Amino acid sequence: MDTSECLTDQQVAQLLEGGERPAHLDAHLDRCEACFALLAEAAREDACAVEDLVAGRYRLLDTLGQGGMGRVLRAHDTVLDREVALKILRSEAFGAEGLENARARLREEARCMAGISHPNIVHVYDVGETDGTVYIAMEYVRGASVQSWIDGDAPEPTAVVLAFAGAARGLAAAHAHAVIHRDVKPSNMLVDDTGSIRVSDFGLARSSGASDQERGFGRSGTPGFMAPEQTAGDALCEATDQYGLARSLVAVLTRGRSTGAAEGLDHLDRRVAGVLRIALAGDPRARHVSMTAFAEALERAVRPRRGRWVAAGLLGAGLLGALVSAPEPDPCATMGSAIDEHWNEAVARSIRGALSQHTIGRDPTFAASVERTLNTHARDWTEYAPALCRKHAQHPAVTRCLHEKLAAYAVVVETLSAPTDADLQAVPRTLSTWSLHACRDRADDGAPPLPRADVERLARAEVLTDLGRLDAATALLDAPSSIDLAPSVRPAYGLRLALGKATIAAADDRVDDARGFFFAALLDALRIGSVAGQVDARIGLASMALRSGGDTHSARAELDQVTALLERVPDEQRNEEAALAWVDVHELDNDPQRALDTLDATASNSLAHRAARPGLLLVLGRYSEAVVAAQGLTDALEAELGPRHPRVGDAKAQWAAALTHSGRFDEAVRIAREAVAIYDAASESPLHGSGWSLDVLGMALWRRGDDDEAKEAFERALSILPKRDPSYGIVLDNLGTLRLRAGDASGAEQAHRAAVETLRATHGEDHHEVGLAHANLGEALYQQGRFDEAERAFVDGHRMLERALGPEHPDNASLLFGIGKCRMKRERFDDALAPLHRATVLREAVPDAHDFLGIVRYAEAIAVERATGDIPRARALVRAAVADLEAAHRLPDDLARARAWLEAHPP
Amino acid sequence: MNTSLRTALAHREDLAWLDAQGVERQLDQAVTRWPSLGVSHDALVRRLVDVIERCTPAPESLEALRPAEQVLVVACLQERPGAIEALEATAFGGLRAVARRFKGLMTEAELTQRVRTKLLVPRERTEPQLATFMGATSLARWVRVVAVRVGLDAARADGRRGARERALPSALPQRDPEFYWMRQLYTDDFERVLGACLDALSSRDRNLLRAQVTHGMTLDDMARMWGVHRATIARWLRATRLELVAAVRTGLRAETGLSESEVDSVIALIHSAVSEGVIARGLAKTS
Secondary structure: OOOOOOOOHHHHHHHHOOOOOOOOHHHHHHHOHHHHHHHHHHHOOHHHOOOOEEOOOEEEEEEEEEOOOEEEEEEEEOOOOEEEEEEEEOHHHOOHHHHHHHHHHHHHHHHHHHOOOOOOEOOEEEEEEEOOEEEEEEEOOOOOEOHHHHHHHOOOHHHHHHHHHHHHHHHHHHHHOOEEOOOOOHHHEEEOOOOOEEEOOOOOOEEOOOOHHHHOOOOOOOOOOOOHHHHOOOOOOHHHHHHHHHHHHHHHHOOOOOOOOOOOHHHOOHHHHHHHHHHOOOOHHHOOOOHHHHHHHHHHHOOOOOOOEOOHHHHHHOOOOOEOOOOOOOOOOOOHHHHHHOOOHHHHHHHHHHHOOOHHHHOHHHHHHHHHHHHHHHHHHHHHHHHHHHHOOOOHHHHHHHHHHHHHHHHHHHHHHOOOHHHHHHHHHHHHOOOOHHHHHHHHOOOOOOOHHHHHHHHHHHHHHHOOOHHHHHHHHHOOOOOOOOOOOHHHHHHHHHHHHHHHHHHOOOHHHHHHHHHHHHHHHHHHOOHHHHHHHHHHHHHHHHHOOOOHHHHHHHHHHHHHHHHHOOOHHHHHHHHHHHHHHHHHOOOHHHHHHHHHHHOOOOHHHHHHHHHHHHHOOOHHHHHHHHHHHHHHHHHHHOOOOHHHHHHHHHHHHHHHHOOOHHHHHHHHHHHHHHHHHHOOOOOHHHHHHHHHHHHHHHHHOOHHHHHHHHHHHHHHOOOOOHHHHHHHHHHHHHHHHOOOHHHHHHHHHHHHHHHHHHHOOOOHHHHHHHHHHHHHHHHOOOHHHHHHHHHHHHHHHHHHHOOOOOOHHHHHHHHHHHHHHOOOHHHHHHHHHHHHHHHHOOOOOHHHHHHHHHHHHHHHHHHHOOHHHHHHHHHHHHHHHHHHOOOHHHHHHHHHHHHHOOO | OOOOHHHHOOOOOOOHHHHOOOHHHHHHHHHHHOHHHOOOHHHHHHHHHHHHHHOOOOOOOOHHHOHHHHHHHHHHHOOOOOHHHHHHHHHOOOHHHHHHHOOOOOOHHHHHHHHHHHHHOOEOOEOOHHHHOOOOOOHHHHHHHHHHHHHHHHHHHHOHHHHHOOOHHHHHHHHOHHHHHHHHHHHHHHHHHHHHHHHHOOHHHHHHHHHHHHOOOOHHHHHHHHOOOHHHHHHHHHHHHHHHHHHHHHHHHHHOOOOHHHHHHHHHHOOOOOOHHHHHHHHHHHO
C-alpha cells in the first residue's frame, strides 16, 4: 500500500482474519489516527464484553482480576444497594464440553462457599446464569491479597501469624461442612481493612475423601503450595489445606524467599517454626490433628512473653524482625477509649434536647439518623483506631490523622449541643465525610508530623469551615502555634494553614484569595513531599479555576496531575473529590456523557455522588435511569435527613422532572407537588428551590394536558424566583410554549421575547439558553405565518448556539430545521437544502432521536425533490425517514405522509 | 436460457477457474440459498462480473467471492422484499458488541439504523456501500468493521473520543512513574526530549506504545491487530519501553545537567498554571 492511502473496511476485515499485511502499514498507521483507531477498535475482543447490568441487578464497576475461566469484577448490587465482587464465567472462552465442566465448577464453588458462614471466609450472596453468563456474587473485600504482604507490605510478624490463625479458623469452618479448599495460597486470601485474612476462591473446592481424578476434575492446585498427596493424585483430606496455609505463612514471613517446604523455617522464631514444621509434614497423618488445632498452635506460639523475639533469626539476615512484647507502654492501647469523653449517654441526652428546639431537628428520622451516625462513628473508633494505630505504628501520619478525626468528632458533638438551623443542614454532610479509612490511606504520605495541639486546632477549624462558621474557623487558624515550630516542620504547618485558609476563602466566595492560598499550599506540599497535600491543593486550584469564569483548561491541567498522584498513592476519599471536580469540568465543557462516565467510574455511593447523577442522566436523555437514580436519592435522603428536609424536596423535584421526560405524567405531578409542599413547609419565606420545583410541576401538568394548572404553577414560580435567577428566563420560556400550544401564538411571542431578554441578562449574550429561547420565538413567529421574522430568529439563535456549544452540538439541529422550513415556506428550496442536510447530520449523532430525525429527513427529501428533481436521492431519504419514524413509534401522521410519498414515487 | 459466467467474462483469459465444471451449479446453489428473495441467476452473474472487474488482484476461485453472500447483496440493492431482514439475520449479529463499546453515544437500535443507512442509502451520488462488498471476508465481519467505523465517526463528531485519547507524549508520563517524575522536574526539557526520542522510534514501536498507552489495548487485542502472538507483543513492548526510558534519561542529562541541590528550586517552578502575581499574593498571605 501507499503510505498515504487509508485502509478500507474490507482491508481491515481481512487483516483481522489474518490476511496479508500490506507493506508500509505501520508507517501509515503511525501518521493516520483515523485508520489506527479503526483497526484498534475492530481488533478489540468483543467476546470479552459483558452486559453492564448483569442479571438486571449487578451494575459492573471495574475489573478486580482475570483468570482462565473468567473475570472477577467489582459491581454494585442495585437491589440491596451494596458493593459485591462478581465472579463471571465467560461462556465464549470454552467449547461446549469445557463450558459445562466450567459451569459445574462455578456452581460447586458457590454451593461450597454458601454453606459456610465465618468471618474469615468471603461470603457468597447469589449465584445464577443470565444470557449464557454464569456468575457468583460475593462479598466485596476492600483491600489487597496476602500476596501483597510477600511483595513488601506485611505488618509485623506477630500480626501476620495471628492473621493466619484466623484464616485457619475460617478453613476449619469449611472443613466442618466437609469442604476442602484445595488451593490455599497467598493470592486466594484477601486482607480486609482490619488486617484480617478472608479466604476466597473456592474454585477448586470439593468434598473430602476423594482424589481429583476420582471426581473427574483432573489434577489441579498451584505448584509450590500443593501438598505432596495432591501432587501424587492421592485422596485429599483436611490436612491438605493445612499444608497450603503453612506454605503461604512461610512465604510471607520470609518475604517469598523460601523455595522448599522446610527452607526458611530455620530463620523463623523457634516456636513458630515448630508449629509450621508439623503442618508441612509430608504424610498428612503427621500434621496437626485439625485446622482448629493448627490455629491454636499458631496463637500459642506468638503469645507474648516479656522480652522475647519472634523472628530473631531473621534479624541478622535483614529480612524482618520485631519485638513481640516491648517493655515500653503501648501508646495505642488507650486510644480506643479516648472517644468516651466526647460521646456518652449524657452527651447524647443533651443533643436530643438541643435538637428538639429546631424544626428539622424535631423530625424523628433526622434525630435518629444523627444519633445513629454518631454511634457508628464512635464504635468504628473504638474498634479500628487502636488497630490502625498499631498496624501503622511506623507511620506518624496515621496517628496524626487519628488525632484529627477525634478532634473533628468532638467539634461536631459540641456544635450539636447548641446548634443553629444552618448547622443542622450542614451536619449530615460533615458526618458523612468522617471516616477512619482516610487515615489508613495517609500511611504513605511524606509530610512530617505536627504537634498534636496544632493538629487538633487545625482539624477543628476545618470542621467549623464545613459547618459554615467561617469567623470561628478563621479565629482558630489565626491563633499562634502552640509551640515554637522546628524549621523542618514549618512547611507542614504552612501547608495545613494554607489549605484551611483557602477553604475558608472558597466558602466565602473570595475566589482569588482561595487560589493564592491553594497555590501556597501546593508549594509547601511539594517541599515536604506530601502527596495528600498536593492532591488537596490541586483539587482546590481546579475548583477555583472552574469558579472563576469556567476555566476548564487550567482545571484539567490540575486534575490531570491529581489523577497521576492518586494512581501512585491511592486515596478513596480524595479520589471521589477529584472525580466530582472532573464531573464539573465535563459539565462546563458541555460533555455530560463524560461527566457521567467519570461519576460512575468512582463507584462511590456517597450522597454527593448520588445527587449529581439524576441531573446528568436527564441531560443525556436517559430518562428511565434518571427516574431510578432520583428515586434512590430521595429514599436515601429521606432515610438520612427525614422526609421534610429541603434536600429531599430538591431530590423529589429531580425525580418529578425525570418522570415527566419518561412520559409518566401522573406520577410526576404527584411527586412534584410533594416537592413543592416540602419547600412551602420548610420556611416561611419562599425558597429558591420552591420556584424550581414549581417549574417542574408546571412542566408535568402541561405534558399531562392540565394547561391551566400548569400556567398557574409557572406563574407562581415566576412570582417566587427573583428576576436575576437563572431559572427565571427558562420558566418564562416554558410559559410561552404553553401559550403557543393553547393557540395563542402572539402571547407566546411576547413571553419568548421576555425570556430572551431575561436570559440575556442572567446568562450573557451568547449563552446557549438564549439561543434555545430564540428557537421557541422563531416557532411562535412561524405559527403566525411571519416566516421572514421567524427565519431571522432561527438564524440568530443558531449563531448563538454555535458560538456557545460549537457547530457540532445536536441542539443546533432544531434551529437549522427552523431555518430550512421557513425557506421552504418561501419556496426557496435551494437555500433550504444546506440547513436541512446539516440538521439531519447533527441529529444522526443523537441517540434515540428517531422522531425528530425522521421529520428532518423527510423535509430534506422534499427539498431535494423540489430543488434538484433527484427522485432516487429523495426516495432514499424518505425510506430512511420512514425507518426512523417507525422506530419512534410516535407521529403516525408524519409516518403516513412519508409512506404515501414513497407509494407515489416507486423505484 | 441463463447467461453463464464464462460467457459474460469471455475476455478474461486469466481466470482459468471459470472453465472448471460446476461453476454454474455453484451459482444456482447460491441463488437457491435464499429462494424467497427471487434473485435470478443472471442477476447474480451480472453482480459477480461487476465484482470481478473491480478486484485487484483477480480472484483465484469462485468461493473467494462468496457467491451466496453476493446473492444477498443483489437482493438488497434491488430492494427486494425481505432482503434487508435476510441481510440483518446473516450479518448484523456482531453489532450488539460494537454498540456496547460506543455505549452512551448511541443505542444498539441507533447503531443498527445508521449501519443500515450507510450500507443501503446512496450518498452524494455514490453507490450504497453494500455494493462495494467484494467477498474477501465474510459479510458479517465486514459489516462489523463498517459498524466500528460508524461508531468512531459518531464519536469523532461528538468530539469525545478525540479528547479522551491524549497525545502519546502527554499520556506516557501519566502511566509511567519514571517519566512522571522526570517531567515534574524538567518540564520543558522533558517534553522536548521525550518528543525527540519518540520521533526516533520506528513506526511499529510508536504504534505499539500508542495502542497500549493511549488506546488502552490489551496484549491479546494487540496480537490480533499485528497478527502475531501475544508473547511477541509483550517482548516488543518491553524492548521499546527500555529503549525509550534510556534515551530520555540520556537526553535529559545532556540537555540540563541539573545537580541534586537544584532540584528543590526546579520543583517550585514546575507549576505554570497560576500567574506569578497570584503566587506572590498567596505567599504573602501565608507568611
